[in-house]
Amino acid sequence: MSLEGRFDDGVVRVGSDARQRYHDSRGYGYPLEGNEIALAPVEAAHLLYRGDLEAVVDAASGERLGFREFIAREPGEDFGVRFLVYADLRSRGFYLSPAAEPWVPNPPSGEADFAVFPRGKGPRDGEIAYALRIIGERTDIPAAELREGVLAVVDEESEITYFEIGQRDPTGTSGADITLPENCEADLLADRVVVWEPPLSLYEQTFYGQPLEGREYDEPTLQCSLLEATYLAERGALALEASTVRERGREVEGERFDRRLTVYTELRERGVVPKTGYKFGADFRTYADVESVENLGHSELLVRVHPAAYVFEPRDLALDVRLAHGVRKTMVFALVESNGSDGDAGIEWWSLERLTP
Amino acid sequence: MSLEGRFDDGVVRVGSDARQRYHDSRGYGYPLEGNEIALAPVEAAHLLYRGDLEAVVDAASGERLGFREFIAREPGEDFGVRFLVYADLRSRGFYLSPAAEPWVPNPPSGEADFAVFPRGKGPRDGEIAYALRIIGERTDIPAAELREGVLAVVDEESEITYFEIGQRDPTGTSGADITLPENCEADLLADRVVVWEPPLSLYEQTFYGQPLEGREYDEPTLQCSLLEATYLAERGALALEASTVRERGREVEGERFDRRLTVYTELRERGVVPKTGYKFGADFRTYADVESVENLGHSELLVRVHPAAYVFEPRDLALDVRLAHGVRKTMVFALVESNGSDGDAGIEWWSLERLTP
Numbered sequence: 001m002s003l004e005g006r007f008d009d010g011v012v013r014v015g016s017d018a019r020q021r022y023h024d025s026r027g028y029g030y031p032l033e034g035n036e037i038a039l040a041p042v043e044a045a046h047l048l049y050r051g052d053l054e055a056v057v058d059a060a061s062g063e064r065l066g067f068r069e070f071i072a073r074e075p076g077e078d079f080g081v082r083f084l085v086y087a088d089l090r091s092r093g094f095y096l097s098p099a100a101e102p103w104v105p106n107p108p109s110g111e112a113d114f115a116v117f118p119r120g121k122g123p124r125d126g127e128i129a130y131a132l133r134i135i136g137e138r139t140d141i142p143a144a145e146l147r148e149g150v151l152a153v154v155d156e157e158s159e160i161t162y163f164e165i166g167q168r169d170p171t172g173t174s175g176a177d178i179t180l181p182e183n184c185e186a187d188l189l190a191d192r193v194v195v196w197e198p199p200l201s202l203y204e205q206t207f208y209g210q211p212l213e214g215r216e217y218d219e220p221t222l223q224c225s226l227l228e229a230t231y232l233a234e235r236g237a238l239a240l241e242a243s244t245v246r247e248r249g250r251e252v253e254g255e256r257f258d259r260r261l262t263v264y265t266e267l268r269e270r271g272v273v274p275k276t277g278y279k280f281g282a283d284f285r286t287y288a289d290v291e292s293v294e295n296l297g298h299s300e301l302l303v304r305v306h307p308a309a310y311v312f313e314p315r316d317l318a319l320d321v322r323l324a325h326g327v328r329k330t331m332v333f334a335l336v337e338s339n340g341s342d343g344d345a346g347i348e349w350w351s352l353e354r355l356t357p
Numbered sequence: 358m359s360l361e362g363r364f365d366d367g368v369v370r371v372g373s374d375a376r377q378r379y380h381d382s383r384g385y386g387y388p389l390e391g392n393e394i395a396l397a398p399v400e401a402a403h404l405l406y407r408g409d410l411e412a413v414v415d416a417a418s419g420e421r422l423g424f425r426e427f428i429a430r431e432p433g434e435d436f437g438v439r440f441l442v443y444a445d446l447r448s449r450g451f452y453l454s455p456a457a458e459p460w461v462p463n464p465p466s467g468e469a470d471f472a473v474f475p476r477g478k479g480p481r482d483g484e485i486a487y488a489l490r491i492i493g494e495r496t497d498i499p500a501a502e503l504r505e506g507v508l509a510v511v512d513e514e515s516e517i518t519y520f521e522i523g524q525r526d527p528t529g530t531s532g533a534d535i536t537l538p539e540n541c542e543a544d545l546l547a548d549r550v551v552v553w554e555p556p557l558s559l560y561e562q563t564f565y566g567q568p569l570e571g572r573e574y575d576e577p578t579l580q581c582s583l584l585e586a587t588y589l590a591e592r593g594a595l596a597l598e599a600s601t602v603r604e605r606g607r608e609v610e611g612e613r614f615d616r617r618l619t620v621y622t623e624l625r626e627r628g629v630v631p632k633t634g635y636k637f638g639a640d641f642r643t644y645a646d647v648e649s650v651e652n653l654g655h656s657e658l659l660v661r662v663h664p665a666a667y668v669f670e671p672r673d674l675a676l677d678v679r680l681a682h683g684v685r686k687t688m689v690f691a692l693v694e695s696n697g698s699d700g701d702a703g704i705e706w707w708s709l710e711r712l713t714p
Contacts, residue, residue: 068553072544080546091570136548137635138609155635156582158549158567187429189437191493192515196425210515213448225513252495278494278512281676319638319676326683 002052005044007075008059012044013037022047027095027122030102040098041075042086049087081136081154082113088160089132092357095122099131110147116357135314143310143335146350150357153314161318161354168332168351170301172271172288175206180237186229188240191252193229195222195238207273207290208232225276226252227264256305263305263334266347277302280323282331301332308337308348321352359409362401364432365416369401370394379404384452384479387459397455398432399443406444438493438511439470445517446489449714452479456488467504473714487521492671500667500692503707507714510671518675518711525689525708527658529628529645532563537594543586545597548609550586552579552595564630564647565589582633583609584621613662620662620691623704634659637680639688658689665694665705678709 003021005012014022019035022028028047029037039047047053048067056065063069074080089096097103099112104123108115108131118129131149135141137156151163184198195202195209197219202208209222224232226249233242249257260283267274267286274284285299302324324331335348360378362369371379376392379385385404386394396404404410405424413422420426431437446453454460456469461480465472465488475486488506492498494513508520541555552559552566554576559565566579581589583606590599606614617640624631624643631641642656659681681688692705 068544068551071546071551074546078547080549138548153635155633156549156584157633157635158580159633159636161636187425189428189431190435191495192437192513194425194428223515225515227513276512276514276516278510278514278672278675279516279518280679281672315635315638318635319680322637323676323680323683326680 002054004054004064005039005047005056006059007041007044007056007065007070010076011038011040012056014039014053022052024124027097027117027124030097030123040103041070041079042083042098045071045075045079045083046087046090078113078134078136082134084154084158085132085134085152085160086114089116089357093119094129094357096132097123104128108147108149110149111145112147112149116150137314137318139314141312141314141317143306143308143312143333143350146333150355151352153318162357163317163321164353164355166351166353168301168330168349170267170270170272170286170288170303170332170349172273172286172290174271174273174287174290175268176271178205180206180232180235182236183239184232184237186224186238186240188229188245188248191226191248193224193226193238193240193245195224195229195232197221202237204293205291207275207287207293207296226257227261230261231265231268259307259336259338260305262336262338263303263347267303274303275299277304280327280329282320282324283334285329298328300329302327302329303332303334305334305336308335310335317352321354325354359411361411361421362396362404362413363416364398364401364413364422364427367433368395368397369413371396371410379409381481384454384474384481387454387480397460398427398436399440399455402428402432402436402440403444403447435470435491435493439491441511441515442489442491442509442517443471446473446714450476451486451714453489454480461485465504465506467506468502469504469506473507494671494675496671498669498671498674500663500665500669500690500705500707503690507712508709510675519714520674520678521710521712523708523710525658525687525706527624527627527629527643527645527660527689527706529630529643529647531628531630531644531647532625533628535562537563537589537592539593540596541589541594543581543595543597545586545602545605548583548605550581550583550595550597550602552581552586552589554578559594561650562648564632564644564650564653583614584618584631587618588622588625616664616693616695617662619693619695620660620704624660631660632656634661637684637686639677639681640691642686655685657686659684659686660689660691662691662693665692667692674709678711682711 005014015036018037023037028043029039096114096116099107099115104115112131113134114132115128116132134152153161181199185196187194208228209224211220230245232238233240233245273287273290277285280302282302283305284303286301287299321331331352333350337346362371372393375394380394385400386396453471453473456464456472461472469488470491471489472485473489491509510518538556542553544551557576565585566581568577587602589595590597590602630644630647634642637659639659640662641660643658644656678688688709690707694703
């Protein structure tokens with residue numbers, strides 16, 4: 001015989017042997033006195049949807065609601081998308097509870113919607129696999145709200161994409177024991193710099209610039225980006241004023257240039273070689289362990305630079321992460337917190353990867 | 358013996374047997390009286406770079422300029438990026454001339470920089486393979502400037518990406534001889550619509566909506582996007598007011614919704630089925646010949662919708678085209694020219710594809 005619930009002030013109470021049937025054995029709701037349990041609307045909707053709960057009676061109106069009538073009321077914020085993800089993870093064999101007491105004793109912090117338990121575990125086993133946040137594809141996410149965990153995005157046709165979000169500090173061993181040359185002859189062109197016949201190692205070992213092909217030199221002449229040239233000029237490697245090159249960068253790129261220079265510099269200092277990510281629509285692709293350009297190997301990360309106050313659109317996340325996945329790289333967002341005009345800045349590194357629960 | 362040129366009011370004149378050596382046999386410049394020719398600065402730079410021209414004398418200052426001194430002056434707008442692409446295509450065995458008289462008799466219209474000739478042909482053969490436009494990765498392109506031809510983008514590290522731009526009108530045979538059902542029961546939720554047990558054909562044959570899985574129905578219940586639901590309601594297929602659904606779309610998506618609805622409707626009218634392109638970061642993926650969802654096959658296009666006045670950033674183009682290429686689809690931009698409040702609108706369809714010259 002299947003039961004009825006009573007919808008009153010945000011939860012659905014179910015009596016009789018509900019505790020054993022729904023909570024103990026299948027992880028729905030939280031126990032009240034005796035065998036009664038309380039269900040979040042999304043849990044009640046799922047039991048209605050499965051036919052396990054026959055109806056829910058609205059305490060206020062006395063109406064008897066089936067699945068259709070219940071979800072048509074959209075009980076609770078973002079009910080539609082939260083129900084779709086809840087049902088999807090249930091159908092994949094996972095139990096999950098609202099990320100709040102009393103459903104779970106120690107709810108995850110941040111904007112989490114659900115606590116997802118390890119496969120085969122439930123709310124009473126005291127283990128949480130990850131915090132899950134759920135949004136519709138039209139809901140923007142401020143970068144400041146990124147947390148370790150999983151983000152589920154429900155698109156306009158109700159398909160779900162899962163992203164695993166983690167902190168990712170890039171480190172490497174590139175150029176560790178190599179000293180840069182001094183005062184190489186260079187010309188500043190409109191938006192790039194030509195370095196005339198620098199020592200071969202500048203390209204071969206530390207992977208700065210791009211050789212100008214097809215002409216005879218003792219050493220190859222290199223074209224450098226304004227970022228590379230500013231970094232090199234600041235370290236005395238070029239016969240150019242660092243400030244002049246940096247100014248040119250700001251002229252052609254605006255404030256974005258300083259943000260990117262901050263990240264470029266930090267990556268170099270960490271032994272990671274950043275090269276342009278233009279072909280992937282990113283700011284940089286990175287190489288962690290460059291010994292020589294001959295044996296370069298595969299670049300590991302795609303890095304996109306944003307100000308710390310940036311707000312992501314889910315569609316852009318889908319695009320970046322999908323592309324990175326397609327070229328076997330990891331998408332990393334570098335969020336630059338500028339501490340005023342001295343250019344001193346802090347960086348947060350977040351990786352996003354597609355996940356199949 | 359190698360020659361010298363004379364740089365005077367925008368062109369470099371070379372005498373002696375220059376016409377036969379550089380123009381007739383290798384497609385540089387245009388002929389003047391006798392054996393003299395005139396070279397565009399980029400052509401002169403290339404001959405200097407190759408060592409074929411020994412120096413260029415600046416008529417004004419009398420200075421004798423080698424390759425380094427000549428390019429350091431950046432003779433002409435965007436000289437750096439134009440030189441890089443000119444040299445790249447030359448190294449690939451193509452001849453090209455500035456897209457202007459007297460270099461070529463009938464220069465291509467629009468913003469073209471060069472006329473590229475078919476392999477083995479030159480400026481005197483009266484054939485143009487394509488018009489080439491060249492920009493740096495930081496130069497935005499107004500949608501209104503898109504033309505049939507090739508766009509070369511030079512990134513900050515001087516690597517070049519070529520895009521083939523073409524007009525692409527989507528057409529198909531989907532749903533041609535199928536009539537829609539009438540007044541199906543439906544509920545409007547926050548940002549989607551649930552259609553309760555419509556005829557199976559609505560999903561199976563015309564591919565509207567997404568079945569709500571895991572529950573027993575005579576017919577599957579469908580979740581539709583607000584676009585699908587508006588389109589269906591406008592045709593009397595749903596028991597919902599089209600205006601109500603459209604209003605909701607505008608609430609959750611703003612003006613973007615009407616643009617996307619215009620394109621969605623036009624695609625359906627052309628026998629093409631648009632489904633969400635969210636997972637690819639696009640507005641739609643499209644299926645030209647849907648007979649049944651069982652044998653759906655591969656979607657051919659990714660469509661991104663923009664207003665006609667949109668301005669593209671090259672980096673976004675690189676991202677879209679790269680992703681589309683990676684999933685074996687063609688990227689198409691639908692530019693919507695709104696003709697005022699009546700929602701009547703014209704659409705231009707442009708495809709961009711990666712090209713290796």
